[in-house]
Amino acid sequence: MKKVYAVQNLCLNCKLCEVYCKTxxxxxxxxxxxxxxxxxxxxxxxxxxxxxxxxxxxxxxHCESPACVEACITGAMQKNPKTGLVSTDETRCVACMTCLxxxxxxxxxxxxxxxxxxxLCQGEEAPACVQNCPNRALVCVDIYEEAER
Amino acid sequence: MRYYAPEFMVYRDEERCIxxxxxxxxxxxxxxxxxxxxxxxxxxxxxCVNCQRCVALCPTNALxxxxxxxxxxxxxxxxxxxxxxxxxxxxxGGVLLSAMGNPANHPSYFDxxxxxxxxxxxxxxxPLREPMETRVYLGRKPSKLEFNADGTLKEKLPPQVExxxxxxxxxxxxxxxxLNAQKSLARxxxxxxxxxxxxxxxMHRDLIGYKNxxxxxxxxxxxxxNKEYLxxxxxxxxxxxxxxxxxxxxxxxxxxxxxxxxxxxxxxxGTDAISPAPHHDIYSIEDLRQLIYSLKEATDYKKPVSVKIxxxxxxxxxxxxxxxxxxxxxxxxxYKGGTxxxxxxxxxxxxxxxxxxxxxxxxxxxxxxxxxxxxxVCTGSIHNSADVVKAIALGADAVxxxxxxLIAMGCHMCRTCHTGLCNWGIATQREDLTRRLNxxxxxxxxxxxxxxxxxxxxxxxxxxxxxxIESLKGNRLMLRGIGLSETELRILGIKHAGE
Numbered sequence: 046m047k048k049v050y051a052v053q054n055l056c057l058n059c060k061l062c063e064v065y066c067k068t069x070x071x072x073x074x075x076x077x078x079x080x081x082x083x084x085x086x087x088x089x090x091x092x093x094x095x096x097x098x099x100x101x102x103x104x105x106x107h108c109e110s111p112a113c114v115e116a117c118i119t120g121a122m123q124k125n126p127k128t129g130l131v132s133t134d135e136t137r138c139v140a141c142m143t144c145l146x147x148x149x150x151x152x153x154x155x156x157x158x159x160x161x162x163x164x165l166c167q168g169e170e171a172p173a174c175v176q177n178c179p180n181r182a183l184v185c186v187d188i189y190e191e192a193e194r
Numbered sequence: 195m196r197y198y199a200p201e202f203m204v205y206r207d208e209e210r211c212i213x214x215x216x217x218x219x220x221x222x223x224x225x226x227x228x229x230x231x232x233x234x235x236x237x238x239x240x241x242c243v244n245c246q247r248c249v250a251l252c253p254t255n256a257l258x259x260x261x262x263x264x265x266x267x268x269x270x271x272x273x274x275x276x277x278x279x280x281x282x283x284x285x286x287g288g289v290l291l292s293a294m295g296n297p298a299n300h301p302s303y304f305d306x307x308x309x310x311x312x313x314x315x316x317x318x319x320x321p322l323r324e325p326m327e328t329r330v331y332l333g334r335k336p337s338k339l340e341f342n343a344d345g346t347l348k349e350k351l352p353p354q355v356e357x358x359x360x361x362x363x364x365x366x367x368x369x370x371x372x373l374n375a376q377k378s379l380a381r382x383x384x385x386x387x388x389x390x391x392x393x394x395x396x397m398h399r400d401l402i403g404y405k406n407x408x409x410x411x412x413x414x415x416x417x418x419x420n421k422e423y424l425x426x427x428x429x430x431x432x433x434x435x436x437x438x439x440x441x442x443x444x445x446x447x448x449x450x451x452x453x454x455x456x457x458x459x460x461x462x463x464g465t466d467a468i469s470p471a472p473h474h475d476i477y478s479i480e481d482l483r484q485l486i487y488s489l490k491e492a493t494d495y496k497k498p499v500s501v502k503i504x505x506x507x508x509x510x511x512x513x514x515x516x517x518x519x520x521x522x523x524x525x526x527x528x529y530k531g532g533t534x535x536x537x538x539x540x541x542x543x544x545x546x547x548x549x550x551x552x553x554x555x556x557x558x559x560x561x562x563x564x565x566x567x568x569x570x571v572c573t574g575s576i577h578n579s580a581d582v583v584k585a586i587a588l589g590a591d592a593v594x595x596x597x598x599x600l601i602a603m604g605c606h607m608c609r610t611c612h613t614g615l616c617n618w619g620i621a622t623q624r625e626d627l628t629r630r631l632n633x634x635x636x637x638x639x640x641x642x643x644x645x646x647x648x649x650x651x652x653x654x655x656x657x658x659x660x661x662x663i664e665s666l667k668g669n670r671l672m673l674r675g676i677g678l679s680e681t682e683l684r685i686l687g688i689k690h691a692g693e
C-alpha cells in the first residue's frame with residue numbers, strides 16, 4: 046500500500062507538515078482558525094522529531110499486524126483488509142489510550158474524545174503533509190511497487 | 195558600539211501568526227526567536243539580511259520585511275548609504291565586502307535597445323508550427339572548408355561543442371556554492387543539453403557523472419587541476435578575470451573548506467583557498483598561449499579551450515590577443531556580473547558594461563578577420579531572454595547566466611553570500627542549510643527557466659522572420675537604440691530607433 050515516508054537527509058525541521066496536517070484535520074480547513082479559534086483544537090497526526098542538525102517526520106506506519114489494533118479494547122481501531130489503512134472509528138473509541146501505549150512508534154495521539162492518527166488524508170490526491178513539504182522530504186509511495194520499477 | 199539602525203524591520207501580523215516557529219527554525223541569522231513564556235515570536239532585527247526565507251515559508255503570510263523607515267537628515271551628497279559605509283568601516287577597520295552583482299543605479303544598455311519584427315515585406319514565423327533552430331556550436335571554425343571527391347572533409351574540424359540552447363550556466367565553484375546547488379545545475383544542464391561550469395573549485399566526485407555537460411575551469415589558484423580533472427569536461431576554461439572584481443583574485447575562508455571542499459580543491463582541510471590576482475605564469479599573451487597549448491596537449495586537442503576575461507577598458511585589444519594566443523572560445527564578463535564575495539569598492543567601480551564590451555570585441559575581431567577563429571560568450575547580468583537575443587545580435591554566440599539560475603533556486607538577492615549563512619542552502623557549506631536545497635526540485639526549476647527562455651527566444655526570432663539563431667548572430671540591423679548618444683550608438687554599432 047501507499048504510505049508516507051520521510052527522507053531524513055532532506056528534512057528541514059520546518060514542521061510545516063504538522064501545520065498542514067493539523068489544518069487538514071480541522072473543521073474549517075483554515076490554518077489561522079485551526080490554530081486560534083477551533084474548539085476542540087485539532088491536532089497534527091505527524092510529528093517532527095529532532096532539531097536542525099537532524100530531524101525526521103514520524104507518522105503511522107500502517108503496520109502489517111498493528112499493535113494498536115490488537116490492543117484496542119472496543120474494536121474501534123481496525124486495519125482495512127483491502128486497502129491496508131489502519132484507522133479508528135471515533136464513534137466506538139472510548140479514548141482509553143491503550144493504542145497509544147501499544148504503538149511502537151509513539152505516533153498516536155488521544156484527546157478527551159478519541160484517538161487520532163494519520164489517515165493518509167482519505168479522498169485527497171495526496172496527504173496534506175506530502176503536498177506541502179517545501180523540500181519534498183515526505184513522499185507517499187508503495188515501496189514494493191517502487192522497487193519493482 | 196554600532197551607530198547605525200538595523201537596515202530592515204520585520205513586521206509580524208499577530209492576527210495571522212500561529213506561532214508555529216518555522217521562521218525561527220529556518221533563520222540561520224537568528225532573527226526570529228520563540229518566546230516560550232508568551233507563546234509568541236519576536237525578532238532581533240539587526241541580524242536580518244532580508245533573504246526572505248521566513249517570508250516564503252510562513253504558512254499564514256504573517257511576515258513581511260521592509261527597509262527601516264528611519265531616515266537621516268536629507269542630504270543628496272552624503273546619502274544614507276555613504277554614511278553607513280563610513281560608520282561600518284570606522285567600527286571594523288576592514289574592507290567592505292559585498293556579493294552578487296553591482297547594485298548601483300547605472301544604465302542598462304540592453305534596456306535601451308529595441309528589437310525588430312517583420313511586417314508586410316517579409317513574413318514572420320510561428321515557432322509552434324514551423325521549425326526554429328536554437329542550436330549553437332561553440333569552438334574555432336576553419337576559414338574555409340575543402341572536400342574530398344567523396345564529399346568528406348579534407349581536414350578535421352577543430353573540436354566543436356553542440357548546445358541545444360544558446361544559454362549556458364556560468365561558473366560557480368564548489369566552495370562558493372553548495373554541492374546540492376552544483377548538482378541541481380548539472381542536472382538542469384543535462385536536461386536542456388547545455389553546459390554548467392565547475393568554477394575554479396575543482397570537481398566533486400559526485401559530479402563526474404555529468405562530465406559531458408561540464409565546463410572545467412582553470413583559474414589562478416589552480417585548485418584541483420590535474421589531467422583527470424581536465425578530461426572531465428567538454429570545455430576547459432582559463433579564468434583570467436571576473437566581471438564583479440576585475441584585477442583581483444578570490445579568497446574562500448578556511449571555515450568553508452570542509453572535507454569535501456578540501457578534496458575537490460586538493461588543499462588541506464580548514465586552510466584558506468586563495469586565488470592570486472594574476473596567474474603567476476601568465477604575464478603576456480605569449481604566456482597565455484603556452485597555457486592554452488599545455489591544456490590542449492593534456493586533452494589530446496579534443497576539447498575547445500576558452501579564456502574568460504572581465505570587460506575592462508582595453509577589452510577589444512585583449513580579446514584579439516587571446517584569440518591569437520589560441521583561445522577557441524572567449525568569455526567576456528561585464529561589470530554587473532555576480533560573485534560570492536568581492537570588495538564593495540571594486541564591485542561597484544571597476545569594469546565596463548557588457549553590451550559595449552561585446553560590441554567592440556565583435557567589431558574588432560571582424561575588422562581583423564579573426565572572428566571565425568573564436569566563439570564569443572557574454573555574461574554579466576543577463577536578466578531575461580530578450581537580453582540573450584540582444585547579446586546574440588550584438589555578436590555573441592551564446593551567453594552564460596548565473597544570477598538568474600540562483601534566483602530560480604531560491605536566491606532573493608540579499609547579497610550576503612560571503613557570510614556563509616545562506617538560508618536557501620546555496621552559498622553555504624553548513625550541512626543543516628545545504629540540506630534545504632533538494633536537487634530533485636531545483637534541477638527542475640532551473641531547467642524550467644532555461645526552457646522558458648528558449649521558448650521566448652524562439653518567439654522573438656520568429657517575429658523577426660528568422661528561423662535559426664545562427665542567422666541572428668552579429669545581425670545588428672535587428673537592433674535599434676533608444677535614448678542613446680552618438681558615441682554609444684557608434685560603439686554598439688546600431689542605429690537609433692526611427693533611423
